Amino acid sequence: MSIVDDSVVSTQQKVEEDAEATMVINYTQNSEEKETVVDVIFNDQKSSELANDEFRDNSKIPNLSYLQIFILFLDFGIHAWGGPVAQIALFKDRFVEKAEWITISRFNRVFGVYQILPGPEATEFAMYFGQLAGGRFGGLLGGLGFILPGFLLILLFSYIYEIVGFENDYFNASFRALQPIVAAFVLRAVHKIAEHSFISNRTNKFNYWLFGMAILSSILTALNLNMLITMGVCGIAFMFIDRKLYLIGILVFLLEFVGFGLYIGFNHGIPSPNSLGIGIAKQDELDSGHVFGLGLLTGSISFGGAYTTIPFLKAEAVVIGGWMTPATFLDAIAIGNILPAPLVMFSCFIGFQAGLKADGGGTGWGFLYAFLITVGVFTPCFLFTIIGHPYLEKLCRNKFMAAFFDGIVGSVVGLIAPTAFDLLRSSIITTGAISVVDENQRNLIALQRGAIAAVLYILTLGALYSIKHKMLAILLIISGAIAGQFLFIDR
The missing domain is CATH 3.30.429 (Macrophage Migration Inhibitory Factor)
Structure with missing residues (x-):
């Protein structure tokens, strides 16, 4: 330009x-x-033309001390309710529309970069604005200040969850009601992510190839093909398809299917659910290195936002590692939604559960592992942002790399969709918390509660699609927790 x-x-x-x-x-x-x-x-x-210049800021960026930057973004973290959409809107309102640190068009360009790269966009924005005011160290302090309140609150909730537990009927009832609500959140997120994931970076138009990649990814995920393979293949294939080299792109897909067919042939069947992950969450070697490594890889593949981490963490922590049950995993996502924190912070809860499951573990190990997995999750986005946004922007504007990221983000929708339905099934079919000896009565109660959970799921979806309010997620979580006291308590 x-x-x-x-x-x-x-x-x-x-x-x-x-x-x-x-x-x-x-x-x-x-x-x-x-x-x-x-x-x-x-x-x-006219000044309106200046506002459209996406490479010029408004020159109103203050020169803040490191302490001022940390306190400023600590305040943002305390008020970061309502999930990533509300958090990004908060940054836009205060820094772009009111303080005019940068222009709206520049904000949109930054947002476009962070949508493509892995990591929670709201945290990346905190670091970006921190860098504008205080350089790279200011960016580091901005990110730390933003995530600190949510981290401490989830640590507190993880501890409360452990000391109260499912033995408490009232505690269990609230979370039983929250599980279908959270499952509806994930399905709605699939739709939201799809709204921008099928738009080509080059043409800014809907791309049928990206839509097809999402369908293909859903099928392969249902067949338990490792999600990292699917993301890589879709990214590489779309690099050629976007340049109209269709035969090479299709050949990449054919090679994947040939490899998958050979795997099935030599292993005599469809891969097990363990194949969805890579086995970092060790059940017999649960130590600090594996917990940190799981967080690091989770943060590195979170293309399209925190919801991308859900299928991967579920495969690792629930299926492979056995650190928690599917119901507890849903509770982790619920806690992440109700607190002022990036949604990916629910990984802190998973680390806490890992500490409790470790040999000789306990509450102390829970706090340590929660810290380690959180550091691992946020390390990639801190590095990406602090290395320098201009370099990342140039990378994303490269024709081949932009197409590669487009293919990955398009496949993400297909990776999350099967997990959304799997979470729905887990939220409806639950019998473990029913303390009734008679098997027939137990099955009847499970059927009744499953029907109630299905109704909660449908009502939540209806609210998410019909009501536009930045605090809607929190209101639904609070309402669900209260409703659970009336719906799932045996009186």
């Missing part, structure tokens, strides 16, 4: 430059590739 200065030039020069810029802009708008954008700004143009 070239920008003409506001320096004084002769009338003849301005006429010539204006005509030349108009020709370049017209060419850019008519070009299918849209590889170059030229904005020409003269000192007599």
Whole structure:
């Protein structure tokens, strides 16, 4: 992008430059590739044109001390209720619309980069704005301040969850009602992510190939193919498809199917559910290294936001490691939704549960492992952002790399969708918490509670699609916890 200065030039020069810029802009708008954008700004143009210049900020960024930066984003973290959408809206309202640190178009460009790269976007925005005010160390402090309140609160809830437990009927009843509500959150998230995941970076239009990759990913996930393989294949294939090299892209998919067929042939059947992960969550070697490693890999593959981490963490912590039951995993997501924290912070709860399951473990190990997995999860996004946003932006604007990220993000929808339905099944079919000896009566109560859970699921979906409010998620969680006292308590 070239920008003409506001320096004084002769009338003849301005006429010539204006005509030349108009020709370049017209060419850019008519070009299918849209590889170059030229904005020409003269000192007599309207201020609205300045706002559209996505590479110029408003020059109102304050020079804050490190302590001021930390306190500023600590305050953001305390008020970060309502999930990632509400958190990003909070940054936009205070830093873009009110304080005018950067322009709206610049904000949208930054948001586009963070949607493509792995990591929670709200935390990345905290680090980005922290860097603007105080350099890289300011970015580090901004991120730490933003996530600290949520981290401490989830630690507290993890401890309360352990000391109260499912032996308490009232505690169990609230979480029993929350499980179908959380399952509805995940399904709604699949739709939200799909709204931008099927848009090509190059054309900014709906791409049927990306939609097909999501369908393919769903099928392969249902067949227990490792999600990292699926993401990589979709990313590589779309690099060629986006350049209209369709035969090479299709060949990449065919090679995947051939490899999958050979695996089935030599292993005499469909892979087990353990194949969805890679086995970091060891059941017999549950130590600090494996817990930190699980967090690190989780943060590295969280393309499209925190919901991408759900199928991977479920495969590792529930299926492979056996650190918790599917019902407890749903409770972890519920706790992550109700607190002012990035949703991916629910991994802290998982680390706490790992500490309780470790040989010789206990509450102390729970706190340690919760800390380690959280550090692992957030390390990639801290590194990506603090290394320098301009470099990341150049990477994402590279034609091949942008297509690679598009393919990965498109496949993410297909990875989450089967997990959403699996969580629904887990929330409806539950008999473990029913303390009734008679088997027939026990099955009848389970059937009744499953029907109630299904109704809660449908009502939650209806609310999520019909009500637009930044605090809706919290209101639904609180309402569900209260409703559980009336719906799932045997009186």
